Amino acid sequence: MTYFRELPNIDYQSPFKERSSSQEYVRVKNLFRRVKLRDDIKDSITYLQNYYIKDGFRPDQVAGDLYNDVGLDWVVITSSGIVNIRDEWPLSSKELYEYSLNKYGKDLNEIKYYQTTEVKDSSGKIYLPKGKIVDSDFTIPDPTSSTATLNPVGGVTHYEYESIINEQKRNITLLRPSYIQLFLGDMRKIMSYDKSSQYVSRTLVRTENTRNTDPN
Numbered sequence: 001m002t003y004f005r006e007l008p009n010i011d012y013q014s015p016f017k018e019r020s021s022s023q024e025y026v027r028v029k030n031l032f033r034r035v036k037l038r039d040d041i042k043d044s045i046t047y048l049q050n051y052y053i054k055d056g057f058r059p060d061q062v063a064g065d066l067y068n069d070v071g072l073d074w075v076v077i078t079s080s081g082i083v084n085i086r087d088e089w090p091l092s093s094k095e096l097y098e099y100s101l102n103k104y105g106k107d108l109n110e111i112k113y114y115q116t117t118e119v120k121d122s123s124g125k126i127y128l129p130k131g132k133i134v135d136s137d138f139t140i141p142d143p144t145s146s147t148a149t150l151n152p153v154g155g156v157t158h159y160e161y162e163s164i165i166n167e168q169k170r171n172i173t174l175l176r177p178s179y180i181q182l183f184l185g186d187m188r189k190i191m192s193y194d195k196s197s198q199y200v201s202r203t204l205v206r207t208e209n210t211r212n213t214d215p216n
Contacts, residue, residue, distance in 0.1 A: 011206040025206065047179050048079070053170040056092035059085070067177055075183065080172040090169040096162060104158040111155040119143065119152045128152055 011025035053062060059073035067075070082088045091099060101108055114136045119128040121143035128140060134153060142148035156164075175183055200206050 009204045048173045051174045079175040100162045112158045112161045117152045
């Protein structure tokens with residue numbers, strides 16, 4: 001993930017007892033610097049496009065597919081608004097089955113809830129949309145008969161439910177390839193340091209360990 005190469009550095013006064021002087025520093029990445037899409041980009045369809053994550057695809061594979069650069073996996077994660085990739089990235093079919101089996105065990109194929117099936121009237125107009133959660137004995141008047149009723153209900157198992165949730169995660173919105181350089185330029189401006197008492201360069205600050213400056 002090239003994102004970590006983009007992070008600025010901090011020279012932190014060495015806390016180790018083995019240091020030879022108080023002027024020894026440990027260089028680390030500033031993980032507190034975060035980047036996100038500009039609001040005008042995030043809210044504009046001009047800069048964004050829909051993307052469907054194929055089964056088993058990782059962020060680096062999506063980056064390779066869309067941007068021809070697997071190192072831009074962090075752009076995929078950032079522009080899609082994903083915060084917790086473990087929970088928000090879709091599982092592969094194999095992973096989904098194993099996850100569901102571990103979660104539900106022998107109840108994997110038991111009914112979790114019931115939902116409506118689509119019903120149309122005699123003219124073909126939708127009388128009842130599908131997907132409304134209802135009780136198993138839910139009924140409606142038959143739109144094609146003045147005396148009959150219908151029970152337009154189907155059961156959704158635990159595994160089907162997890163599959164639906166996982167499928168929803170496959171549809172994400174990503175930055176269009178033509179705007180990658182604009183995003184990277186903005187990101188590098190955000191990442192760079194302003195001049196201060198700790199300033200060394202635009203990519204480096206130096207801070208003191210005030211708790212212990214005695215090398216002995």
